[in-house]
Amino acid sequence: MLVARTLFTLFAVAPFALADGRQDFEASLAKAQKLGDAGKWADARKATFASLQEHDGQAYVREHLDDVKALLTRSFVEIACPPRKLDDVLCGEVVAYDAKKGDIELRYKQTKPKGKDAKSAEPFPCGDFEVRAADHDLIVPFVGPYTAELRGSALGSLDPFVRVAVTSGERYEVALRSGNSSQILHYRGDRAGASVAGCTDIVNCARPYVIKVVVGKATLEAYFNGKRLLSAGHELDDFGRLGFRDLLGLEEIRVSGKVDVAWVDERVKAANDECRSKVEKEYDVSHDLPKWLQ
Numbered sequence: 304m305l306v307a308r309t310l311f312t313l314f315a316v317a318p319f320a321l322a323d324g325r326q327d328f329e330a331s332l333a334k335a336q337k338l339g340d341a342g343k344w345a346d347a348r349k350a351t352f353a354s355l356q357e358h359d360g361q362a363y364v365r366e367h368l369d370d371v372k373a374l375l376t377r378s379f380v381e382i383a384c385p386p387r388k389l390d391d392v393l394c395g396e397v398v399a400y401d402a403k404k405g406d407i408e409l410r411y412k413q414t415k416p417k418g419k420d421a422k423s424a425e426p427f428p429c430g431d432f433e434v435r436a437a438d439h440d441l442i443v444p445f446v447g448p449y450t451a452e453l454r455g456s457a458l459g460s461l462d463p464f465v466r467v468a469v470t471s472g473e474r475y476e477v478a479l480r481s482g483n484s485s486q487i488l489h490y491r492g493d494r495a496g497a498s499v500a501g502c503t504d505i506v507n508c509a510r511p512y513v514i515k516v517v518v519g520k521a522t523l524e525a526y527f528n529g530k531r532l533l534s535a536g537h538e539l540d541d542f543g544r545l546g547f548r549d550l551l552g553l554e555e556i557r558v559s560g561k562v563d564v565a566w567v568d569e570r571v572k573a574a575n576d577e578c579r580s581k582v583e584k585e586y587d588v589s590h591d592l593p594k595w596l597q
Contacts, residue, residue, distance in 0.1 A: 325363040328354060332367060335374055339381070348378035352591075360595055368596060372588045379586050384578035392570045393443070394429035399559075402567070405446065408559040428556060440469055440546035441558065445518075449560020451545050453514045456552035465525070466546030467518050468539050474546070475499075477516055477525040477533060487523055487535045500535035514550075518542060518560070 331354035339347035351374045358364050364371070390397045398408040413427040432439040453465065458479075465477040476488045487500040500523075507528075515526040518539075525533040545558055589597050 324358060324361055328358045328361070328363060329367070331357075332370055332374065339374065339378060344378040344381040347374065348382070351375060351378070355593055355596075359593065365596065371592070371596075375591050376583070376586060376588050379588075379591075380579055380582050383582045383586075384575065387571050387574040387578070389567055389571065392574045393431050394425075395431050395556075400562075400567075402564060405561045405564045406559075407443075407562040409443065409557070411556040413554045427553075437548040438466075438546060439548065440466070441544050443558070444544050444563045444566050445542040445560050446563045447542055447561025448517075448519050449542065449545070449558060450518070451516045452557040453512075453547065453550060453553060454555040454557075455512055455550060456554060457509055458512055459551035461549040461551055463514065463550045464548050465514060465516050465550075466548070467516055467523065468537070468541070468543040469546045470541050470543040473541075474543065475523055475535075475537065477514075477523075479514065479525070479527060479532070485525075485532055487525065487533050489537075500533045502532050512552075 331350065335347045335350040335354065338344075338350060351371065355364065355371065389400050393409070396410040396412070398410050400407045409431075411428045411431070414425075428439060431443065432441055451465065451467070462478060462480045465479075467475050467477070472492050474490050476490065478484075478486045478488060485502050486498045489497050489499050510528075513526075513528055517524040517526075518537075521536055521538070523533075523535050523537055524531060542561070547553075
């Protein structure tokens with residue numbers, strides 16, 4: 304009689320224990336998802352593994368297998384691909400960036416490694432500049448005033464050109480010459496550049512230099528070693544990009560101004576999407592499941 308009563312008790316309690324286990328497991332998955340939604344994906348992943356271990360071998364776990372796989376996959380991707388920032392998509396130094404105002408300051412400085420590292424030195428300037436023959440154009444587009452400062456050891460025998468407001472159909476070039484014919488040239492389409500400013504100041508090509516070009520709201524100004532050489536008006540709708548060519552001995556570039564925030568956001572999103580796509584393709588969630596669920 305006692306044995307029969309014990310067996311009855313066991314069978315009567317079992318469904319309730321199963322139900323309690325199911326509810327506990329579902330609650331633990333919900334908690335893990337909540338941790339993930341809060342950006343705590345490492346904790347979410349840890350909580351999911353702990354729940355699988357606690358409810359090992361239970362049939363109700365298999366009923367939620369898709370949810371488990373989704374949590375493990377999402378957490379793995381989020382941990383492997385933390386949100387990218389502007390620093391992650393540009394090779395230059397992002398000295399400052401205000402995403403709300405669009406204010407940016409970039410710096411490119413040539414490094415000169417010695418010994419074994421000399422052969423593996425990165426090219427200067429880096430990949431943020433598109434190179435075509437001798438032309439170097441910064442990929443970052445501006446939508447408002449900006450200033451470029453280019454520093455080097457000596458210009459040498461070539462006449463340097465600094466290009467501003469570079470777009471697909473228009474640009475201004477500051478031509479600095481060691482003679483007396485420095486100019487600001489305005490190019491439209493395939494037409495030859497028209498001189499919009501000139502000067503007779505001599506540019507000393509044998510000494511260290513600082514070339515500064517200021518693209519204002521309605522004016523362009525060019526400075527050489529602190530002295531303003533050229534100034535001209537402009538009616539730019541598109542402030543375009545910065546470029547240069549034939550700057551020998553160039554060692555450092557600084558650019559600051561109003562950047563196209565939409566362009567920045569697109570670059571950052573593309574970097575995030577590329578990482579996530581790669582990780583999702585390579586990750587096999589079955590390797591993280593217990594054997595009885597594989």
